[in-house]
Amino acid sequence: MAEALELKRESTGDTLIGSLMKFATSSVGSKVVMALTGLGLWLFVIAHLAGNLTAFAGKETFNHYAEALKGNPPLLWGVRIALILGFPIHILAAINTSMRNRAARPVAYAFEPRTEATAASKSMILTGLLVLAYFAFHLAHFTWHITGPQPTTLLPNGSYDAYSMLVMGFQQPIISLTYIVAQVLLAAHLSHGIYSLFQHLGLWGAKWTPFLKNASLAIGYGLCAAFASIPLAVMLGFIKP
Amino acid sequence: MKLNSAIPEGAIEDKWRKHKLALPLINPANKRKYKIIVVGTGLAGASAAASLSELGYQIDAFCFQDSPRRAHSIAAQGGINAAKNYQNDGDSIRRLAYDTVKGGDFRAREANVYRLAEVSVNIIDQCVAQGVPFAREYGGHLSNRSFGGAQVSRTFYARGQTGQQLLIGAYQALEKQVNAGAVKMHTRHEMMELVVVDGHARGIITRDMVNGKVEAWAADAVVLATGGYGNVFYLSTNAKGCNVTANWRAARKGAGFANPCYTQIHPTCIPQAGDYQSKLTLMSESLRNDGRVWVPKKAGDTRSPDQVPEDERDYYLERKYPSFGNLAPRDIASRAAKQVCDEGRGVGPGGRGVFLDFADSIKRLGKKVISERYGNLFDMYTTITGEDPYSVPMRIYPAVHYTMGGLWVDYNLMSNLPGLHVLGEANFSDHGANRLGASALMQGLADGYFVIPYTIGAYLATAKQPKVTTDHPEFKKAVADVNARQAKFLSIKGKRTVDSFHRQLGQLMWNKCGMARNEKGLKELLQEIPALREEFWRNVNVPGSAESLNVALEQAGRVADFLEFGELLALDALERNESCGGHYREEWDDEGEAKRDDSKFMHAAVWEWKGEGQKPERHVEPLVFEAFKPSVRSYK
Amino acid sequence: MSGKLMKLTIHVWRQANKGAEGAMKSYVVENVSEHMSFLEMMDTLNEQIQAKGEEPVAFDHDCREGICGMCSMVINGIPHGGHRGVTTCQLHMRHFKDGDEIYVEPWRAQAFPVLRDLVVDRSAFDRIIAKGGYVSVNTGGAPDANALPIPKKEADLAMDAAQCIGCGACVAACKNASAMLFVAAKASHLGHLPQGQPEQLDRVKNMAMQMDAEGFGNCSNLSQCEAVCPKEIPVRVIAEFNRDLIKAQFKG
Numbered sequence A: 001m002a003e004a005l006e007l008k009r010e011s012t013g014d015t016l017i018g019s020l021m022k023f024a025t026s027s028v029g030s031k032v033v034m035a036l037t038g039l040g041l042w043l044f045v046i047a048h049l050a051g052n053l054t055a056f057a058g059k060e061t062f063n064h065y066a067e068a069l070k071g072n073p074p075l076l077w078g079v080r081i082a083l084i085l086g087f088p089i090h091i092l093a094a095i096n097t098s099m100r101n102r103a104a105r106p107v108a109y110a111f112e113p114r115t116e117a118t119a120a121s122k123s124m125i126l127t128g129l130l131v132l133a134y135f136a137f138h139l140a141h142f143t144w145h146i147t148g149p150q151p152t153t154l155l156p157n158g159s160y161d162a163y164s165m166l167v168m169g170f171q172q173p174i175i176s177l178t179y180i181v182a183q184v185l186l187a188a189h190l191s192h193g194i195y196s197l198f199q200h201l202g203l204w205g206a207k208w209t210p211f212l213k214n215a216s217l218a219i220g221y222g223l224c225a226a227f228a229s230i231p232l233a234v235m236l237g238f239i240k241p
Numbered sequence B: 001m002k003l004n005s006a007i008p009e010g011a012i013e014d015k016w017r018k019h020k021l022a023l024p025l026i027n028p029a030n031k032r033k034y035k036i037i038v039v040g041t042g043l044a045g046a047s048a049a050a051s052l053s054e055l056g057y058q059i060d061a062f063c064f065q066d067s068p069r070r071a072h073s074i075a076a077q078g079g080i081n082a083a084k085n086y087q088n089d090g091d092s093i094r095r096l097a098y099d100t101v102k103g104g105d106f107r108a109r110e111a112n113v114y115r116l117a118e119v120s121v122n123i124i125d126q127c128v129a130q131g132v133p134f135a136r137e138y139g140g141h142l143s144n145r146s147f148g149g150a151q152v153s154r155t156f157y158a159r160g161q162t163g164q165q166l167l168i169g170a171y172q173a174l175e176k177q178v179n180a181g182a183v184k185m186h187t188r189h190e191m192m193e194l195v196v197v198d199g200h201a202r203g204i205i206t207r208d209m210v211n212g213k214v215e216a217w218a219a220d221a222v223v224l225a226t227g228g229y230g231n232v233f234y235l236s237t238n239a240k241g242c243n244v245t246a247n248w249r250a251a252r253k254g255a256g257f258a259n260p261c262y263t264q265i266h267p268t269c270i271p272q273a274g275d276y277q278s279k280l281t282l283m284s285e286s287l288r289n290d291g292r293v294w295v296p297k298k299a300g301d302t303r304s305p306d307q308v309p310e311d312e313r314d315y316y317l318e319r320k321y322p323s324f325g326n327l328a329p330r331d332i333a334s335r336a337a338k339q340v341c342d343e344g345r346g347v348g349p350g351g352r353g354v355f356l357d358f359a360d361s362i363k364r365l366g367k368k369v370i371s372e373r374y375g376n377l378f379d380m381y382t383t384i385t386g387e388d389p390y391s392v393p394m395r396i397y398p399a400v401h402y403t404m405g406g407l408w409v410d411y412n413l414m415s416n417l418p419g420l421h422v423l424g425e426a427n428f429s430d431h432g433a434n435r436l437g438a439s440a441l442m443q444g445l446a447d448g449y450f451v452i453p454y455t456i457g458a459y460l461a462t463a464k465q466p467k468v469t470t471d472h473p474e475f476k477k478a479v480a481d482v483n484a485r486q487a488k489f490l491s492i493k494g495k496r497t498v499d500s501f502h503r504q505l506g507q508l509m510w511n512k513c514g515m516a517r518n519e520k521g522l523k524e525l526l527q528e529i530p531a532l533r534e535e536f537w538r539n540v541n542v543p544g545s546a547e548s549l550n551v552a553l554e555q556a557g558r559v560a561d562f563l564e565f566g567e568l569l570a571l572d573a574l575e576r577n578e579s580c581g582g583h584y585r586e587e588w589d590d591e592g593e594a595k596r597d598d599s600k601f602m603h604a605a606v607w608e609w610k611g612e613g614q615k616p617e618r619h620v621e622p623l624v625f626e627a628f629k630p631s632v633r634s635y636k
Numbered sequence C: 001m002s003g004k005l006m007k008l009t010i011h012v013w014r015q016a017n018k019g020a021e022g023a024m025k026s027y028v029v030e031n032v033s034e035h036m037s038f039l040e041m042m043d044t045l046n047e048q049i050q051a052k053g054e055e056p057v058a059f060d061h062d063c064r065e066g067i068c069g070m071c072s073m074v075i076n077g078i079p080h081g082g083h084r085g086v087t088t089c090q091l092h093m094r095h096f097k098d099g100d101e102i103y104v105e106p107w108r109a110q111a112f113p114v115l116r117d118l119v120v121d122r123s124a125f126d127r128i129i130a131k132g133g134y135v136s137v138n139t140g141g142a143p144d145a146n147a148l149p150i151p152k153k154e155a156d157l158a159m160d161a162a163q164c165i166g167c168g169a170c171v172a173a174c175k176n177a178s179a180m181l182f183v184a185a186k187a188s189h190l191g192h193l194p195q196g197q198p199e200q201l202d203r204v205k206n207m208a209m210q211m212d213a214e215g216f217g218n219c220s221n222l223s224q225c226e227a228v229c230p231k232e233i234p235v236r237v238i239a240e241f242n243r244d245l246i247k248a249q250f251k252g
């Protein structure tokens, strides 16, 4: 018996870091990496939304929030670094898994079945890529100020008038529309992603499956609605310049 | 043929203990030098292969499925007996042994049976240690039920999948040893021949079922655990792949075949639906606890069951066996069903079926309770028949289920061919003429985990045979024989498929050597089988080549063996001119019950192959009952 | 006796051997009774094919009652044909109608190479089990079975997972050909029992490693495996497996 055990426990002789790296590139491990980075990105989305919603409280509050963020470099850079790392790692892990998946099913079925799986769950790569593309555009517009209408005057205190930029942007239907579409895509991604991350991290018990699936859906589209409420409010005139 | 049962001396309670002490041992370092071939990895084979390799022997294990986990043992539903007496209801080793001997109609070797009961308790311990998820009570202890008419609750079970869970336990133990490099597992390998060198079993010839390669394997001993031969009847509850080939090839090489006519017919199976039927599905016997069996009183009554008023129904089991009623033993319930169907009172398409009606129980206990007890069985019935047993009575009919006969073995589970050991359903040893429910699983695991690891060492320590390799002429010859036989199948290019021969053989066997047998029918059968066999070798069509995965060729080999073996079965049934257990000769009837003739047949019949076209020779091993007194089985 | 009769067109994958090119081939089967099982329909087809001197369609099967896990056909794109809790051998023809066209294909996965027609090599599953899908206990010397009470709830959870028949439908259904449901079911079976606990972390680690080495894909949580599993094993076992595997990275 001892013999059997010896043989089974082939020790890899790896250090903790080494073995963690190995795990991170394994099939379950890369999903865990995706889940963790996904979790980070999801939290970012929530924080971002919370900030955005201050737009409903008017120009001052919103600009105050934007200032506060800018005036706090550790927080700002923390978030930025998290994003700079989180995004690529999330994407690398996605590439790793989808390559493995392609290789695992080299021959397709002749008969394409109808399945119960949701469209969202089957198009994570697509929604992910589209959201990524939008993210670039979004940065160009709101962060780097290279596209979209930009306010020409600074605030009395000399800082940038983020509120006006927001309103000006969303007054353009095409910008609002892309924004809303991007939110729907993000919602689709999250509606499966949130459930998935709980599953990959093994964070729930048997009873919770249906609940989690529904919650994931609700959270995804809830976030979407909250985000979309801002351009809508601008266009409908609830949020005024 | 020399038949030395090698039963140890002494009182029945002491035999095994003393025998174990007396068996010569092999020192651990030397065990590594011995190679053992295990054919079959069902409960018996997997448990043996794992246990023997743990002791240090080198094991080559074979099965024809794509994984050892799929052996036919997987299909056992009901449970496994053990004399644990956890329920405090008076069970004991002695009682389990007695029930088994009596259930077998006093046609089993009592010393083997007693040992079986003795090690039964270890089986449960072993299985729990392996992680077999037996059913448990709320207190966390193991749950038991009473099964197959037993008067105590000694059956352990895992939902309706006991065989599956036990086999997975044994399979996992086997894979543990595969990982340790101690067992080499050869799946999709079919044993085609046994190789005997200087009178000892020294190896086998296999066919790799994927690429057709015929290979020879040499060893110091061979263990066959290849299951039962119920498929000689074509339709049975056995898996489609169950076959007699391994056993039959061994018999042709000199191993005695004991009591082939002992076959068990299970009363609660789903009736045949059409000519295309490929197998029959067992419905657990437990259904008879709450279902009432009936047929219309009038012959040819085709009204739907709800149209037949109470007083026009015949609850024939309750009528004939008032004390056991619907729980009458398997053989009795089966024959009673046949009888009413023969009278033209059978129900359903073809008139071969009786009702198993839950209406009363549903009224009494409520649908919920019934569904808790039998929900998955009812679902299974619905899946197969498309009918809903909650509203329409089930239809059931007996079907071939288990074969008590098998290769003859002594107390050490060794056949008359030294070195050839036979375990599980493949041997004849423990169930006599009729097997009790939940005892086959027990026997398979007893043989594999707790008997063979002791006894095979004694053979190896004393046999002192020189090492042989597959270069030995006997191996070469056996390989050539296998190749020639395959070439022959492929060259016939006749008109009929292999399957059509198998079906026809099955029908012949079932009609004349099934639930009831008589001299006239058996004599006819003994003419018909050779004729069919002759046609087979002239008119079978086996397409394809031997060098590839060829299902028709695989089947041809098995059916060819059934065509020889079926004749032996019929011959044994003819010569056993008495009724006992599952062997019911109409001439020997005591008001519908099997009437034994102890004066002439208190023995095991062991058949020796004498060559093609020769009548096999019948030998006997007298059965002596010292511990248990033969009595008449009565269930009235 | 034979019920309603149907005429069907069967498109089935034919492939001579492991290396060979395969293709879908079409056959017409007549006189299919609604009471036949799917495999009996295939038997009937094979009788017809053989009558024409062709080799029968090879397919795996044994128990024909849904427990051995041998039968393995993708029927109209769904492993085992898409009826809850039913294997191919238990699927009955009453679910089809006269004139239907049915596509029958083998399990598709890199790790399950086709050996011939509908027969695939699933030995990868055995190799995964060999890496730790057991309790390392030898025969003999086990304590009394009732010495260690196991809460009924845990025993039931173990049994839910232990019911797996190892057919591989989960892999066949998964767009990534992932074996997670199979592997996690074994880990869940043993992990819920005190006997299996001591080795659980090593078990999941070693089985996961072998699973990757065999070339199975990742789990994308589409639950297609659960949908086709003839024993209805829930995907919760996958979450349990992931949890144990993460734990194993730090404690194992």
Ligand SMILES: Cc1cc2nc3c(=O)[nH]c(=O)nc-3n(C[C@H](O)[C@H](O)[C@H](O)COP(=O)(O)OP(=O)(O)OC[C@H]3O[C@@H](n4cnc5c(N)ncnc54)[C@H](O)[C@@H]3O)c2cc1C
Residues within 6 Å of the ligand: B039, B040, B041, B042, B043, B044, B045, B062, B063, B064, B065, B068, B071, B072, B073, B074, B075, B076, B077, B078, B079, B080, B081, B162, B163, B189, B190, B191, B192, B225, B226, B227, B228, B237, B238, B239, B242, B243, B245, B246, B282, B401, B402, B423, B424, B425, B426, B437, B438, B439, B440, B441, B442, B444
């Ligand atoms: C439907 C059903 C329900 C049952 N229920 C119960 C029950 O509740 N309780 C109970 O005690 N018993 C039950 N039985 C009986 C019991 O399941 C069997 O008797 C027992 O499992 C046989 O085990 P075994 O190991 O001897 O053979 P098997 O499990 O049949 O294994 C045979 C092995 O031999 C291999 N093999 C066969 N021929 C060859 C060959 N030529 N070459 C290579 N390998 C070969 C096979 O691959 C397989 O591995 C039931 C039987 C049936 C049919």
Ligand code: FES
Residues within 6 Å of the ligand: C060, C061, C062, C063, C064, C065, C066, C067, C068, C069, C070, C071, C087, C088, C089, C090
């Ligand atoms: S043939 Fe055994 S599960 Fe289908």
